[in-house]
Amino acid sequence: MRQIRHFINGEYSADPGGRSFEKRSPLDNRVIATVAEATRAEVDAAVRAARAALSGPWGRMTTDERCALLHKVADEITRRFDDFVAAEMADTGQPHHVMTHAFIPRGAANFRVFADTVKNVPTEAFQMATPDGAGALNYGLRLPKGVIGVISPWNAPFLLMTWKVAPALACGNTVVVKPSEESPQTAALLGEVMNAVGIPRGVYNVVQGFGPDSAGEFITTHEEIDAITFTGETRTGTAIMQAAAVGMRDVSFELGGKNAGIVFADADFDAAVDGIFRSAFMNTGQVCLGTERVYVERPIFDRFVQALKLKAEAVKYGRPEDHASNYGPLISQEHRRKVLGYYAKAVEEGATVVTGGGVPELPGELADGAWVQPTIWTGLPETAAVVREEIFGPCCHIRPFDDEAEVTALANATDYGLSTTIWTTNLARAHRVAAKVEVGITWVNSWFLRDLRTAFGGSKQSGIGREGGVHSLEFYTETRNVCIKL
Ligand SMILES: NC(=O)c1ccc[n+]([C@@H]2O[C@H](COP(=O)([O-])OP(=O)(O)OC[C@H]3O[C@@H](n4cnc5c(N)ncnc54)[C@H](O)[C@@H]3O)[C@@H](O)[C@H]2O)c1
Numbered sequence: 001m002r003q004i005r006h007f008i009n010g011e012y013s014a015d016p017g018g019r020s021f022e023k024r025s026p027l028d029n030r031v032i033a034t035v036a037e038a039t040r041a042e043v044d045a046a047v048r049a050a051r052a053a054l055s056g057p058w059g060r061m062t063t064d065e066r067c068a069l070l071h072k073v074a075d076e077i078t079r080r081f082d083d084f085v086a087a088e089m090a091d092t093g094q095p096h097h098v099m100t101h102a103f104i105p106r107g108a109a110n111f112r113v114f115a116d117t118v119k120n121v122p123t124e125a126f127q128m129a130t131p132d133g134a135g136a137l138n139y140g141l142r143l144p145k146g147v148i149g150v151i152s153p154w155n156a157p158f159l160l161m162t163w164k165v166a167p168a169l170a171c172g173n174t175v176v177v178k179p180s181e182e183s184p185q186t187a188a189l190l191g192e193v194m195n196a197v198g199i200p201r202g203v204y205n206v207v208q209g210f211g212p213d214s215a216g217e218f219i220t221t222h223e224e225i226d227a228i229t230f231t232g233e234t235r236t237g238t239a240i241m242q243a244a245a246v247g248m249r250d251v252s253f254e255l256g257g258k259n260a261g262i263v264f265a266d267a268d269f270d271a272a273v274d275g276i277f278r279s280a281f282m283n284t285g286q287v288c289l290g291t292e293r294v295y296v297e298r299p300i301f302d303r304f305v306q307a308l309k310l311k312a313e314a315v316k317y318g319r320p321e322d323h324a325s326n327y328g329p330l331i332s333q334e335h336r337r338k339v340l341g342y343y344a345k346a347v348e349e350g351a352t353v354v355t356g357g358g359v360p361e362l363p364g365e366l367a368d369g370a371w372v373q374p375t376i377w378t379g380l381p382e383t384a385a386v387v388r389e390e391i392f393g394p395c396c397h398i399r400p401f402d403d404e405a406e407v408t409a410l411a412n413a414t415d416y417g418l419s420t421t422i423w424t425t426n427l428a429r430a431h432r433v434a435a436k437v438e439v440g441i442t443w444v445n446s447w448f449l450r451d452l453r454t455a456f457g458g459s460k461q462s463g464i465g466r467e468g469g470v471h472s473l474e475f476y477t478e479t480r481n482v483c484i485k486l
């Protein structure tokens, strides 16, 4: 049995007297690893190692030296590509091509992009007049914030964790990472990469465990953590924000969504069906940016629903190693209970189930996995629970609309504000709607197309702050203004 331990001060460890928990495969519910659960003392050791590293060789490096090392991290991830793919496939059960084309390469890209960003983004400078006529010069310095707590979720574990670790390190901070209890493996493996390329001890630390009364809470309440960056559920964000209030620590939150997909009748029909198919069902719907609410202009509504149904019914269930499979299970039995609860609720609330709504019949061991069918509903009012609440499963409700103003109002009638995807060939309309939808990220004729230099984050209850490009530098550094009287 694989044993997953913490990575503290450059070494793998686990308190022999500490607790551990089982990690099960979502594919067949088999136990695939035993994971150590960090004690408060272990989290404390990780934080102390991270603090000490700030004044060690890491803290003395020039930006160029630091960024060269981060490029080596990216190169080493690429060299160990197959190990990362295998680790993440084991944790999440998601298809091989999603790992090899999207999630694992993004881990390496995160390190490259932020190493380059830090070197190339200038700070501000202002000349000012003074009464004596000599003037003064102001300029900004970006200094590391210190020890950053990184708390990440299970849905795209390596991508989402490195999206925060890479800019934090590029800016000269050190980190204590707590991956989700459902996806411990890639964060652990990254420790080997850090050691292989010579990242000094204590710069990258990982503690395994759960949230409340466990490693997550021990990090967020630790007074030596200078800032907390978190991706996960909005409810968890509220708890973390309360913890961060003590000691006035800064937070960056990427939270839940209930994102709208908007398809106008003039859209490229096949591209729109394809795009909404991906946005609703990729990663078995476990993508914060996914569309669980789809609005389709009435003249193409029936045709669109039928086309999406055909695609949903054609998914190929299977193990990720089986390259023909393009659809994985949910992350866990517990999450499946939640998603199936919503499937039942949709029926109670009077939905027309266009397709899916249950559990597929799968052969052999897969029958014990956390599988659910891709599911499409129509006919529900906007007040229905499945139209209002984030389900985080492979499902969407599709509703017809008649005009731009109506669909904009529908899209905005939610407490969330993460992303939207708009499908139209009318450019002026695309700009108009994009400006009116209250979200952090809008895609037109695409979805999840990511330029890492752009602002990423949510409005309303979908987050606080933005990361990406210069926005990440703003969060992961303290800006100091220096005013020189000439
Ligand atoms: N906006 C984004 O960029 C984005 C990206 C991916 C996922 N998400 C959201 O993440 C959610 C799915 O992920 P999840 O189920 O792992 O989320 P979650 O909030 O349950 O857990 C996320 C992490 O927080 C930890 N945690 C839980 N309670 C904690 C506490 N009280 N203190 C400290 N840490 C705690 C967990 O152990 C885990 O590591 C969805 O809501 C999804 O929309 C958002």
Ligand SMILES: O=C/C=C/C=C(\O)C(=O)O
Residues within 6 Å of the ligand: 155, 156, 160, 163, 286, 287, 288, 289, 450, 456
């Ligand atoms: O499930 C959410 C996926 C989020 C993606 C990113 O945070 C990203 O691409 O940086």
